[in-house]
Amino acid sequence: SNEALSTWTNKNWLKSRFHFSFAEYSNPKNSNFGVLRVMNDDLVQPKRGFGTHPHREMEICTYVVEGELTHQDSMGTKETLGRGSIQFMTAGTGVEHSEHNLHPTNPLRFIQMWIVPSRRGLKPNYGSMSGKDVDMKDKWAHLVSDVNSQAKTPVKINQDVNMYASELSGGKSVEFAIEKGRQAYFLCMEGKVQVTSSTVNESLQRHDAAEVVGPATLKLDADQTEGAHLLYMEMAGSGQDSRYA
Numbered sequence: 001s002n003e004a005l006s007t008w009t010n011k012n013w014l015k016s017r018f019h020f021s022f023a024e025y026s027n028p029k030n031s032n033f034g035v036l037r038v039m040n041d042d043l044v045q046p047k048r049g050f051g052t053h054p055h056r057e058m059e060i061c062t063y064v065v066e067g068e069l070t071h072q073d074s075m076g077t078k079e080t081l082g083r084g085s086i087q088f089m090t091a092g093t094g095v096e097h098s099e100h101n102l103h104p105t106n107p108l109r110f111i112q113m114w115i116v117p118s119r120r121g122l123k124p125n126y127g128s129m130s131g132k133d134v135d136m137k138d139k140w141a142h143l144v145s146d147v148n149s150q151a152k153t154p155v156k157i158n159q160d161v162n163m164y165a166s167e168l169s170g171g172k173s174v175e176f177a178i179e180k181g182r183q184a185y186f187l188c189m190e191g192k193v194q195v196t197s198s199t200v201n202e203s204l205q206r207h208d209a210a211e212v213v214g215p216a217t218l219k220l221d222a223d224q225t226e227g228a229h230l231l232y233m234e235m236a237g238s239g240q241d242s243r244y245a
Helices: none
Strands: 007-010 014-018 036-044 048-055 059-066 069-073 078-081 086-090 095-101 108-115 125-129 141-146 155-157 161-168 173-178 182-196 201-205 209-213 216-222 228-236
Touching: 036 095, 036 182, 036 228, 059 069, 059 155, 059 161, 069 086, 086 095, 086 141, 086 155, 108 228, 125 155, 161 173, 173 182, 173 228, 201 209, 209 216, 216 228
Parallel strands: 141 155
Antiparallel strands: 007 014, 014 036, 036 108, 048 095, 059 086, 059 108, 069 078, 069 095, 086 125, 141 161, 161 228, 173 216, 182 201, 182 209, 182 216, 182 228
């Protein structure tokens, strides 16, 4: 497990896990992984949420793990997204938004990632894709890519990153390869997964994360009973050490 890379905070209506320095969690040695500045794992109680607040100069991607996320912003967007959905915001020169769990009884859990943009002063933008339109059963779904890449993904952002997600049934497996000069931040969102390579044999469970620096090829075997719900963000290498390689 990777408890050292992240920390929990708990407020009355919100339980958050910060993978990098954020809010009351401050660790100068753990402020980012390449261009990935923030990864927060937020669990929001029913009928609660984040009121309207501003963002600037950041690419923000949000993945819904469970429940329903209702987003509203200063660009006129209002929508509710369920499990497996992905949304993005180019904050650019400035945007305000709110995020709420309007359901009367069910919790909401989402992973929010802040990525440093390739340039400043971008025009604010928003987009999303419903989880109903994404096929990630027992394979990787490529959800996010660079606006300058040829990849066909539902979300395009202003940075050289790729995000993938997968829902593995019990006993199923997938692989992922990270090329030399690239790195990835990997998260087990639900279930359990065995991670193996020529040098690694580690078990990750719900909330565990791993940093991978290429070149590396890893095989991921989902737990026979629980399966596994997985996500990783791949990007240019930054010279940081690998947790697994």
